[in-house]
Amino acid sequence: MSTIETTPQAAGTDATARRLKFVQRVQRQGALAVLVLLCLVASFQFDAFATGDNIRSIGLQASFLAVIALGMTFVIFTGGIDLSVGSVFALGGVLAAWAAQEYGTFAAVVVPLVVCGAIGLVQGLVIAYGKLAPFIVTLAGLLFARGLLLFISDEGATVNKVPADSGFRHLAQGSLLGIPYPIWIVVVFFGIGALVLHRTSFGPTVLAIGGQEDAADLMGLPVARTKVITYTASGLLAGFAGVLIASYTSSGVAIIGVGTELQAISAVVLGGTLLAGGAGTIFGTLVGVLLLQVIANVINQVGSLNSNWQDLVSGGILLAVVVLQRYLAGTVRR
Amino acid sequence: MAEQTATAADTAATPPPAPAPDAPASRRRPDGEWFRRNGVYLGLVALVLVNLVITPHFASTGSLRLQMVQVAPIIVVSLGMALVIGTGGIDLSVGAVMAMTAAVIPLYIGYGTVGAIAVGLVAGVLSGALAGSVVARIGVQPIIATLAIMVGLRGLANIVGGQIKSIRDPGFRSLGSGSLLGLPWVVLVAIVVAVLVWVLMTRTTFGRQLVAIGGNARASALAGLPVKRVLTTVYVISGVLAALAGVLLVARNQASDPTQLGRLVELTAITAVVVGGTPLTGGQVRVLGTVAGALLMQLITYTLVAHDITNSVAQMVQAVIVVLAVYAQVGTRKRRRSRA
Numbered sequence: 167m168s169t170i171e172t173t174p175q176a177a178g179t180d181a182t183a184r185r186l187k188f189v190q191r192v193q194r195q196g197a198l199a200v201l202v203l204l205c206l207v208a209s210f211q212f213d214a215f216a217t218g219d220n221i222r223s224i225g226l227q228a229s230f231l232a233v234i235a236l237g238m239t240f241v242i243f244t245g246g247i248d249l250s251v252g253s254v255f256a257l258g259g260v261l262a263a264w265a266a267q268e269y270g271t272f273a274a275v276v277v278p279l280v281v282c283g284a285i286g287l288v289q290g291l292v293i294a295y296g297k298l299a300p301f302i303v304t305l306a307g308l309l310f311a312r313g314l315l316l317f318i319s320d321e322g323a324t325v326n327k328v329p330a331d332s333g334f335r336h337l338a339q340g341s342l343l344g345i346p347y348p349i350w351i352v353v354v355f356f357g358i359g360a361l362v363l364h365r366t367s368f369g370p371t372v373l374a375i376g377g378q379e380d381a382a383d384l385m386g387l388p389v390a391r392t393k394v395i396t397y398t399a400s401g402l403l404a405g406f407a408g409v410l411i412a413s414y415t416s417s418g419v420a421i422i423g424v425g426t427e428l429q430a431i432s433a434v435v436l437g438g439t440l441l442a443g444g445a446g447t448i449f450g451t452l453v454g455v456l457l458l459q460v461i462a463n464v465i466n467q468v469g470s471l472n473s474n475w476q477d478l479v480s481g482g483i484l485l486a487v488v489v490l491q492r493y494l495a496g497t498v499r500r
Numbered sequence: 501m502a503e504q505t506a507t508a509a510d511t512a513a514t515p516p517p518a519p520a521p522d523a524p525a526s527r528r529r530p531d532g533e534w535f536r537r538n539g540v541y542l543g544l545v546a547l548v549l550v551n552l553v554i555t556p557h558f559a560s561t562g563s564l565r566l567q568m569v570q571v572a573p574i575i576v577v578s579l580g581m582a583l584v585i586g587t588g589g590i591d592l593s594v595g596a597v598m599a600m601t602a603a604v605i606p607l608y609i610g611y612g613t614v615g616a617i618a619v620g621l622v623a624g625v626l627s628g629a630l631a632g633s634v635v636a637r638i639g640v641q642p643i644i645a646t647l648a649i650m651v652g653l654r655g656l657a658n659i660v661g662g663q664i665k666s667i668r669d670p671g672f673r674s675l676g677s678g679s680l681l682g683l684p685w686v687v688l689v690a691i692v693v694a695v696l697v698w699v700l701m702t703r704t705t706f707g708r709q710l711v712a713i714g715g716n717a718r719a720s721a722l723a724g725l726p727v728k729r730v731l732t733t734v735y736v737i738s739g740v741l742a743a744l745a746g747v748l749l750v751a752r753n754q755a756s757d758p759t760q761l762g763r764l765v766e767l768t769a770i771t772a773v774v775v776g777g778t779p780l781t782g783g784q785v786r787v788l789g790t791v792a793g794a795l796l797m798q799l800i801t802y803t804l805v806a807h808d809i810t811n812s813v814a815q816m817v818q819a820v821i822v823v824l825a826v827y828a829q830v831g832t833r834k835r836r837r838s839r840a
Binding site: 428431435475 | 645
């Protein structure tokens, strides 16, 4: 009796499983397909696209957002969100330029990391132990970090310059084997990120919390501690991206980073990570970042379009991708 | 309703000693609940009193008028946001909708004041309908759907509107700087919107359905409520109100600046709603609280700036206040849950 009943079910499950696999592949590799297609079209359409200089420039421009988006990926894995990264990124940049001017290269890296890490730590503590919504806590963090940044830069009037002879400039302006340091840094960071996700117990814990927090807690996983570490890491990475941009532009500019948190979230979602948490890939985030950057680059190549088209196209693609993801998920359930 | 009943029952039950484990929670609860419901008004009154004492010219007509005119568009946006948050959603696109409205007004000003305003409001309806459909019918999370619209629509507004343009239309001028019976038009519009939203939430079926869906969308659907239609409508309302706020700002500035108009307004509006006591989890909308929340945040900034405290410090203080306000609410809500 039971065998007769299970057989059709098993067949159904099998078909559903195949379907699910297909959907997951689209979910994970959809952005990659769009990216490859866009690059192909662009290299046929524009002579200046597939040149070494242009590709290096895309990689360099994407590296700042990539570092931020890596932290955001882990935060979203836990089912949370970090709206503070744009402000923290700008804060890191201003602090780095100021410290490079006053105390030299070492301080230019350490000071921003300490301050930005501390902001991430406090947010993580409030979220994990105060049980407040990450959205609200990091929204307050966005305001706070921007306020602090304006406070130390005389309401944005002072622009700190990195001295011309400072070794700090090499961090983002130097290169190895013809590839700028920031790109190497992104490769190393994402490699470490993938190792943490797949080869340590921290990775599955992060995903378990995002999947079902109560269950993770009942299984005895260190939910609060993991969340604190995740938000601290996000603050550190955003601060480090600020260090990079300060080194690259040789200055600390107060007005950067507005809306960067939204770009980072877009990149993560484009990469196939569910905003609900519990699933996703780190590689996908890198693809999402590159996709956004290639769109920007292509729109620059089309002489008649200004940067506003970039927003329109990025927003349109993001909407199309999430609608598609949702639609595919719906076909599986049915 | 249910909360008031619960509170009354608790007060009645307090005099005789209740069973041991439940006693501390239920004795503390009425105070916490009262604070959660009324904390924002308390804060507002306290801050007004403090300002009457320490801030010169605070109660002067000119100063009050300026504060009111400044806060009016924020109140209008926040009320739409409160409805969306009541359904458990969020609308990040409101600032971009304001920019879009600002972008189309100069293009259609040739059709007269009313024509231009109508086109501006239609832009809000369309954006809200798009957000609502994607959220309600396709099931995309509100934050990501409205984020995509926010980014795309801001770009579109800049493409359509371009640079800052001054508006010389007399109709817009009187809307922006004129008044009726001593009240500026801008403020009157905000009051009318607040009353309409209050009536919508307390006197109509739609209001009840909205709150029910925010409390439990699945149960509401099973109970036969038109979940998709209500959700879509809520986002349309939010879009229209954002567009209306855009109209008010254009009228006040006598200029349209799609690049800057409405930047970060979504965050200000969310803050006003949350400080006003509406939980982000949905299932409750506090209309008066939202108005008070917007007034409170405005007054905090004003107080700090009037005493030569710089914008940067004011911003940091606001951030701390937001977290404390939400913490106070979550504390009482948790106690309520533990009792149930």
